[in-house]
Amino acid sequence: MSKTGYLIDMDGVIYRENHLIAGAVEFVDALRSMGVPFLFLTNNSAPTPEDLAVRLNHLGILGISPKHFYTSALNTADFLVETHPGCTVFLIGEGGLQTALHERKIANDAIRPSYVVVGEGSASMERLAKAHECLERGARLLATNPDNWCPVGAEKTRPGAGATASFLEASSGRRAYYLGKPNGYMFHRARQKLQDLAMGPLGQVVMIGDTMETDIRGAVEAGLHGYLVLSGSTQMENLSDYVYQPTRVLQTVADLTDEIRTGKASDRMNSPVFADGGMATSRFGHRHQTDVLAFHKPRPRPAMTR
Numbered sequence: 235m236s237k238t239g240y241l242i243d244m245d246g247v248i249y250r251e252n253h254l255i256a257g258a259v260e261f262v263d264a265l266r267s268m269g270v271p272f273l274f275l276t277n278n279s280a281p282t283p284e285d286l287a288v289r290l291n292h293l294g295i296l297g298i299s300p301k302h303f304y305t306s307a308l309n310t311a312d313f314l315v316e317t318h319p320g321c322t323v324f325l326i327g328e329g330g331l332q333t334a335l336h337e338r339k340i341a342n343d344a345i346r347p348s349y350v351v352v353g354e355g356s357a358s359m360e361r362l363a364k365a366h367e368c369l370e371r372g373a374r375l376l377a378t379n380p381d382n383w384c385p386v387g388a389e390k391t392r393p394g395a396g397a398t399a400s401f402l403e404a405s406s407g408r409r410a411y412y413l414g415k416p417n418g419y420m421f422h423r424a425r426q427k428l429q430d431l432a433m434g435p436l437g438q439v440v441m442i443g444d445t446m447e448t449d450i451r452g453a454v455e456a457g458l459h460g461y462l463v464l465s466g467s468t469q470m471e472n473l474s475d476y477v478y479q480p481t482r483v484l485q486t487v488a489d490l491t492d493e494i495r496t497g498k499a500s501d502r503m504n505s506p507v508f509a510d511g512g513m514a515t516s517r518f519g520h521r522h523q524t525d526v527l528a529f530h531k532p533r534p535r536p537a538m539t540r
Contacts, residue, residue, distance in 0.1 A: 236437025239271040239428045241421075241458070244286070245278070245385060246444035246466020247487060254293050255465045257488025262295050264494040271432035272302065275424050275441070277379035277414040277448060279307035279353035279395065280328040301431070304424050306378040306395075306414035307334040307353060312423050313413055314340055314376075318348060324368045326361055326398060327353030331378060346371055352399045352410070353378040362401060369406040375399065379414025381448070385467065415443075416452030425456070442487060444468055446476050454478040463487060 242248065248258045265272045274286065281289070283300035290298050307327070311334040314321055322343035323335060331353040335342075350365045350373045369375060381394035399410040414420050425439055440459040443449020444466025453460030455478075462468060462480035465487075473479065484490065493499055 237271065237432055237434070239273075239425075239432055239436045239439050240265065241273050241275045241424050241428065241439060241441045241453075242487075243415075243441075243443035243445070243449050243466075244274050244276045247442055247463055248274075248290070248295070249293055250466070251386075252293070254295070255486055255488075257486050257491060259294055261487040261491050261494075262298070264491045268494055270494060271428055271436065273424060273428045273431065274298075274303045275415070275420070276303070277306045277381055277395075278384065279305055279310070279331045279334075279378035279414075280355055281305065282330045282333050283308070285330065304427055305330055305334070306420065307331040309420045309423055310351060310353075310376065310378045310413050311335050311338040311340060313419055314338070314349070314351075321348035323347050323349045323351045324365055324373065325351050325353075326355070326357045326365055327351065327378070327395075328355035331355075344368075347373050349374050349376045350402065351376050351378070352402065353395050354384065357398050362398075362405075365402055366405050369402060369408050375402055375406070375408045375410040377410045377412045377414075379448075380412035380417075381414075415448035416455060418452070418456050421452050421456035421458065425458075440481075442484075442490075446472070446478075446480075450476075450480045451478055453481075461490075 247255070249255060276286070283303035283305065286303045287298050287300050307330045310331065314323070315338050322341045324344055324347040325332060325335065325342060331351070344364065347368050350368050352375070377395050377399035379394070380396040382396040382400070383391040384394045386392050396412065399412070402408070403410055428439060429436055438459060440461055441449055441453035442461045442463060444463050446462065446468050450460040450462055459481040461482045461484055463484045463486055464470060465485065470483065
């Protein structure tokens with residue numbers, strides 16, 4: 235019998251703010267007890283896998299190894315090592331990105347770097363000006379992910395890597411290349427890592443996420459199943475905004491626990507958007523976490539509105 239492996243977003247899927255989503259512990263326990271391969275997949279480049287393991291431990295999900303996490307920082311390091319061995323970088327980012335690049339022996343260079351690499355974290359005007367200078371000298375602009383904002387609480391967000399990269403695109407006239415979800419390279423490497431954890435071929439890979447623009451779009455474009463949970467940033471009435479659609483829509487990951495334990499799929503969780511009359515009413519003016527026009531439209535980017 236072929237195995238199914240799971241790529242699992244974290245914020246909005248496993249926890250919100252500093253609280254676990256109901257049923258998350260039982261869901262992860264089911265994966266582990268049934269020997270199902272899984273990998274937590276996050277666009278947040280600030281933490282290391284060790285940081286994330288400690289965070290889940292504090293929240294009540296115990297004993298998760300750092301090998302079960304793949305961040306956009308690790309993806310960025312993989313990309314640079316594979317596509318440009320021996321390159322150097324000028325970095326705007328936090329510990330997780332610094333560590334990922336250091337572990338792959340990618341050197342920092344504030345004079346004539348190959349790339350300016352932008353991740354999450356506060357960026358001083360002095361550091362932005364330095365990055366701008368590097369771009370004018372010929373460095374290429376690389377962002378760990380395209381998220382313009384990141385959730386902090388129920389009613390609070392902070393600027394993301396995409397917003398910082400947008401600043402440098404506007405000042406330098408250079409276009410950034412965005413890694414992380416929904417970039418296919420993130421899903422390609424994550425699927426490889428998941429297969430290594432499974433120690434054998436996988437029959438199918440499922441991406442579980444709460445964000446249509448990153449999790450579900452990336453899954454669709456990578457040829458994976460995309461399960462949307464409604465415990466995070468996307469609600470049912472938003473689905474008709476999108477051409478691509480999730481394979482299934484779940485209230486939370488708890489809806490999958492019995493299925494994982496028994497191996498029997500529940501058809502009640504098939505995506506309602508494929509049923510007659512199931513399309514939600516269209517609503518306009520939503521502020522999406524990733525500006526989808528950014529992949530196609532020349533700068534400057536249109537302003538994002540709530």
